[in-house]
Amino acid sequence: MSLRFPASRRLRRRFFTRDPITLAMDLLGCALVWKKGDRVLAVRLVEVEAYLGEGEDPASHAWRGRTARNSQMFATGGRLYVYFTYGMHYCMNVVSGKEGQAGAVLLRAAEPLVGEALMERRRGRGGRELTNGPAKLCQAMGIDLRHNGLDLVEGPLGIWPHERPGSIVRTPRIGIRRGRELLLRFHDPVSPYVSHRSQRKPRSEH
DNA sequence: CCATAGATTGACT
């Protein structure tokens, strides 16, 4: 199997400038590719979550408006929004919508396609533990705050159509309290790399 | 397989 990601097929701006829910579903099955010189890392996205704009979604970092941390969520679709959490982890999002219109898609899990050996070195683990969670995926791909604001439409990191899932399952998002009733997590049910806690017991409401 | 505790720092109330 020879995996090539020619510039001609790379996803362009208008793919990303749509609403976060549509973008989330269309990102499933796509390849996230890091290309720099002769080094290539690639994964197939199998689990994502949509986060909506200011005042629309209490779980979204954009809920209470623009701040220094979340400012990339208000940028044009196709940028990368990386945040630091729990004192030690990074998570990455693909920004959706038009400039000024907040929204993003959290990349939660993926299947390794190219560069698995480097991912194993970075993770200190193998198999599905490589990329079956948002912070694990960032660690495997080498993504941190330096990459916040990167444009996926050009430059070393980009997204290519790859292999669409046979079906898409829609569930509550993971690790949030408010906004649980919105079913904004999407995953490919047959992928072994989907993060394990899909049906985790929800934390009590009050 | 499941449940729980601890890690560790920055953003925000």
Add this chain to the structure above:
DNA sequence: GTCAATCTATGGA
């Protein structure tokens, strides 16, 4: 001061 869009180790069924 509180708590987070998480992960890992550990202990039990």
